[in-house]
Amino acid sequence: MPTGVHIRDARQQLFDAAERVLLRDGPNGLTSRAVTTEADVAKGVLHRHFADFDDFLAELVRDRIARIADQSAALLAAAGTRTVVDNVADALTDLFGSVAVAVVSLLIFRDELRARLRATSPTGLPLLTEAGAMLTAYLAAERDLGRLDADADVEVLAPTLIGSGHLLHADRESSRPDADAVRRYVRTVLGER
The missing domain is CATH 1.10.10.60 (Homeodomain-like)
Structure with missing residues (x-):
């Protein structure tokens, strides 16, 4: 240009x-x-x-984390609608169907980038930590509505769903998992039949 x-x-x-x-x-x-x-x-x-390329990458990740905040609000508003399995499966498909899987790979690949992001995302892996918080809040809302067992440990379920979702979507060479596959593992993790 x-x-x-x-x-x-x-x-x-x-x-x-x-x-x-x-x-x-x-x-x-x-x-x-x-x-x-x-x-x-x-x-x-x-x-x-941007000050340098790592500053650019940190801002890219922060921008993607901000998008999770928007997705989180929409998911929380969906509590009590459709089925819990459908809501979670769609949220995971949206999350991992975007560039999130590639960003997670980037975060694993670049130590300096993770270090820069520690100021705003001090624990876990940035992006996945925020996605886990999104699911934790949603699952807690569904539990409060009686749509999950009263003793459901949402703080265990959410990261389990995030990890499973990431593994299901992580293969960049194959086609994306179909909706039935995503729903099947969400149903299994949530213990629904």
């Missing part, structure tokens, strides 16, 4: 480009050059908006 051309929402353009690179090439292919090439901007655009 020529110098001096105004870019509308350069940060979002760079984040979207990073997602495409992550989905296509995985964490090994995610470089500042790959992102700016994918975004069709000069490399300096990234450095004009």
